[in-house]
Amino acid sequence: MLSSASKSQIKAIHQQIKAALPGYQPRPSQNKLVAEMANIVAGSYHSYDRIGLIEAGTGTGKSLAYLMAALPLALEKKKTLIIATATVALQEQLVNKDLPFFQQHAALPFEFTLIKGRQRYACIERLNQQIQQPELLPAWLDKASPADLAKLATAWQERRWLGDKDSLPFAVPDKLWYSIQADSYYCHKQHRAHHHCPFHLARAEIDSSQVLVVNHALLLADLASGNSILPKPEDCIYVIDEAHHLADSGRDFFSGDALLNFDSAAWQQQSEQLYQQLQNQLPQHSAIKETLKLLDLSQDFIATIKPLQQQLKKQQHDWFGKEPHYRFTDAVLPELFQRQADTLAEQSGKLLSCIEKLFQHLLDAQKDGKLKSKQLLPLQHELQSLEQKYTAQHQLWQLWSVPQHPYVNQARWLSRHEQQLRAHACPLSVSFQLDDLLFSKAHAVLLCSATLTSLNSFDYAKRELGLTEHPGLQTLQVNSPFAYAERGVIHIPKLRTEPTSDLFTDELIEVLPTYLDNSQGNLVLFASYWQMEQVAAALRKQHWTLLVQGEASRQSLLDLHKMKIEGGGGSILFGTQSFSEGLDLPGKLLTNLIITKLPFAVPTSPFEEAMAEAVTKRGGNPFLQLTVPAAAKKLVQSCGRLLRQEQDQGRIVILDRRLVTKSYGSAMLKALPPFRQQIDG
Template identity: 45%
Template sequence: MLSPSVKKDIRCSYENLKAQLQNFVPRKAQNYLVAELAKTLAGEYNPKRRILVAEAGTGIGKSMAYLMGSIPFALNNNKKVVISTATVALQEQLIEKDLPLFRRIIPKEFSFVLAKGRQRYCCGEKLAGAASAEGHGQQALFEKKPKKSDIDLVNDMYEAYKKGKWDGDRDAWPKTIPDSVWMSIISDKHTCHSGLHAHRGCPFAKAREFLDKADVVVANHSLLMADLELGGGVILPEPEQALYMIDEAHHLPIVARDFSAASASLIGAASWLEKLNQSASKLANAGDIKRSSRFLDALQTGIQVLIPGLRAVREMLKSLPLNADGIYRFEDGELPESLVNEAKELQKAVKKAHQSQAKMHDLVSERVKDGEISARLADPLLAESAFFLQRMENLEKVWTLMAQPNATKGAPLARWIQQCPERENDLVVHVSPLEIGWRLDQLLWSRAAGVSLMSATLRALNSFSYFCRQVGLDENDGTRFLALPSPFDYQENALLVVPSLPYEPQQDGFTNMLPDVLMEYLEGQTSSLVLFSSYWQMNQVADKMRAQIKKNGWHLHIQGEASRTAILDAHRRCCKEGKVSVLFGTGSFSEGLDLPGNQLTNLIITKIPFAVPTSPVEEAHAEYIERKGGNPFLQISVPEASKKLIQSAGRLLRKEDDSGRVVLLDRRVVTRRYGKALLDALPPFKRVIDHL
């Protein structure tokens, strides 16, 4: 049950919010969401399943709702709140606006911090070494010989770091740091950790101190998955002590799947293994050759199996027929027996080599810690070793997954090879899971103190079923589900038009027809966004329309012709100055684009956003569903299209007093059986559907 103190803190926060905000409008849906979240976290619905899945329509104010529902509960129950987002924009909104506001209105004090992965911080010791006079001997850490400008940049960063004017955060440096420079000073878990005295004051170690003390941690989905894959509680708070507020949750399945995937080249890996073989004796000597000789022997033995093994696999695979994209996918994830045998041998060899190198690395670290060898001598060796250790970890993951037999239950792994873009004679081996729900359940749902998954679009075709399958939840497993509609008056303020047209998008004449149709629906409008299915189609249409648009005195802004920020700023300026402005964009403009008021009153969607399964993972997933007797189009393509269509239509109304029109130029919502379900899943616009 919710304790009286939690209820009191929530009520007090709400009253203070009303007093703080001018023109405050109470929202029933927001209040309901706060209450349902707090009750779910308190275990009132199910003490063993404190999970809430909530679709909260635009305008509800879901970020303030989950802050109000989770932070008072966490502070009163000695828990931490972890907020995970998919976009930098939402992170910035939370850190710069929402959390500072909430801190002003809640009766109890709390602290919050933005969490970043280790790779966003430099290592103080590496930076000092790279900047020192003799430190140009650390050029081994640069993949290429550093330019004078690179050395000057490193020196500038070191001076700023030493004087406390820079905290070692890559994002806080005023100019872009080239990757080649950053990789030479980046913090890594093998050389830059608090176990080594000299590294206890490194930027990431200091950042971890803030993280450990903070009551609320803001992260992104990738960092969340990285922490969970490490066992949880390594970077972020431990799952058992954390309440996870997963915002933009519709992105989580893809992030989780990609995080569990792995890839490595064959000839490229053999090449760096040769370099490791040559430099391994230096590491062994630094770690005391008497103690490390057996690990050196084991490492070199493993490498002597790996290099010819990887080259043999390259010979074995080079005759496979690659498609136009340079890809060959193994059907149903099944490998030929000869490749399975090679994979098993490679997995054993890389595991042995990895463990041996890690032991040698640890011996050097111990000698530094005990003062038997100077950090100045050891750091370059440890940095080089860490570089190889990270590659070795990845190589072990690839060949472990390649050697793993397909499970008798559930989806197989997708496995494919691809022509290496850097080396013509090389192939890259890829492995990816198709379904990630079981892994999320294992790492998160079954361990967390509480979870809320929220987004404006979680349902597909008015159902949570598709999302549940993706993330490993069940509508009957005790999880709480909410679908809260937007407070906007769609009937009064928005119109959905589906015009009568001679062609449907899959027909040859559709693209040629678009310029004339678009001119008709742009006429008389001041601020329009046209969403296309592809860059190719958008550019084809733009080329045919430019002259007419210019002749009309309208301003055309096309995605890709400048940065996203520059294009949107130009559009906003036109709207402010009363000029007619037209935006052309593709799928990425259908989400996260905020154009309130007169910045968008006319939204044209050229086609239902069906994704063609072109990636090997998508093809493998479709193949798996077909093999089980399912229909991949109805089970994957239509639900995905439904979500994307809702997101696209959601660009129109951003505030309660916004108004405008959505024009859908795809007749399939009328002519196909699935069309009605797609239409009914959209917000309740007033409809004008022209029948042929």
């Protein structure tokens, strides 16, 4: 239960935070958030199953609310508070704004650290070695690389660069970054020269921090690896912010894809060249024996997969038509593929084990003085290349070896891009994994988002996350304090066509100028790149000036949009679904939002097809059970772009009459923020 002392402490912190916020306005919604979150974490509703699904509308101050509710209890119970986000933007807001503010004014003794994946950091030792010995640089780097490396080294020495990819002082090509990034084999803590590499310095801060900020992918990877970075779940209170992304992040993490029509002779040749190099440099070393084993294992793997490659070559003309993918109905693989999946999973696993041992042999040889850095780096690059190839194969074949009878739990398909054929596997649900790794073990979990409900119900989120059977689960929906009806209107004009018509794009081109305003901040959201480009090309012929997603980086477009508005003019920004979330355009930066089409998922994507197939098999209606709830949630996110601050105002124009003409439309309309509605007859 939430003790009287804890209640008093949280209230006192709340008062201190209020006093420190300039122009603070009382927010009953935030008070409710703090109270309910604290009760969930303290176990007031259930002694051990402390889980909350919390939808907090824009402007409720949920970041400060969960810090006020969870951090005092985490410190009291000696638990680590882990905050997981889906976007870099929210991570930066937490680390650069919310947490420093809270640390300054809450009078609580805590430290916080942003935890990023190893590959987000440079290995300074490797960087310095490549500067001192340019011959170590991979041949595929351009001539400017040595000069760029020298500038990075200077920036590190002068503390103008933190040693990670996100704070680079200038743009660095991906190939150059790959040559200096930290990895678990080369940038190893056991070697004194690497003690001051950015990755190890960052990891050293974990033990002294009571709050750790991570992204969803790193959290899932750590849970799956048995907590190699973060504390054990039972020692943590988790806040999963942007929780509507967690199921998708889980599917991404637990899925696999691999190239099938690779050049097997080239793969084998790579192993043989590695053997020759080691034989020349370490003729009597045990690494030679391990490399011989690698040769044998790779030959076995290639011999096993070769018949599959031959069948693939013969049947690809039958499998691929107009679409660039072919999905296996009910996840049933061709007989040969299914028969060999277990063997390929086992063989690729043995290869990875062998590669790991070889890495260790090379490190030991360097430590013993038998290998110099000049010799070590090229060998490590070769091993890393092999490891990446076989890791992808292992993940795929492990997934493809899982039986799909009597219950189908995966989507499986092939994709073709130019001459490459890739195989894919994606779980239809990650509810079991999330429950097994996180929800059933954690001390407490708060899942927060501005859009967790769909059609005003938490049922969709409960099913996706695997929370339907949790006895202590609490749900809370806290509305935004914004005066929607006073500050904005949703306008649904009368149109001749619906988006399913072939004539809809032509009508968009015709009517869109009516609703654009050259003196305001405009954002037009499209459901497809193709349609956006068609409309943009036509409007430019009519002399409209547009900023179109894809024609420059996202940040460059937003900077230019802001500059035009703040310069006293107007701006028109065109974007697709990715611009409907995580885009913050407050005040005059956005007063006119136009949504061209309801954001239904593409029905031809292999994953969506497989999900629909599974629901149909169970006697359900995939359109009503999957497509409509998902689209409704995305539409709410899109409408959420308009009001970002209490004083904001504007209008939303939705050019999709299905909200009025279809039976599901009224439910979707009711789920939108409570703007005034103008529906033309």
